[in-house]
Amino acid sequence: MAYKMGFALCMRFNLGIIFFNIPPALTQLMGLYEVSCTQISLLISALLWSHALMQVPAGMITDRLGLYRSLLSCLIFMAMGGLVCIGQFRGLLSNRVPGDEP
Numbered sequence: 001m002a003y004k005m006g007f008a009l010c011m012r013f014n015l016g017i018i019f020f021n022i023p024p025a026l027t028q029l030m031g032l033y034e035v036s037c038t039q040i041s042l043l044i045s046a047l048l049w050s051h052a053l054m055q056v057p058a059g060m061i062t063d064r065l066g067l068y069r070s071l072l073s074c075l076i077f078m079a080m081g082g083l084v085c086i087g088q089f090r091g092l093l094s095n096r097v098p099g100d101e102p
Contacts, residue, residue, distance in 0.1 A: 004067075022047075 022044060030040050062070040 026040055026044070029035075029043075030037070033040075035043075058070075065073065
């Protein structure tokens, strides 16, 4: 039981760090996309509401598969998504390297 509580607290801390990093970046995002406070708030709300709406299906999947299998399947899906995007990431990264301008 202590293992599960420790895991839950670590995940809560991790998600807290992720979501608390959004507000300091809002002014930069507003300048980048040239949007108002209302528009950027709507964008952030859509991000958080989509996260909230997935809580129930994720809980149902975890209840059906168990904690270990559901975490393993999520890890596999995340790895596959990373592998699909790796070609695009290399292209983006190579475009950002200073001194490689034609």
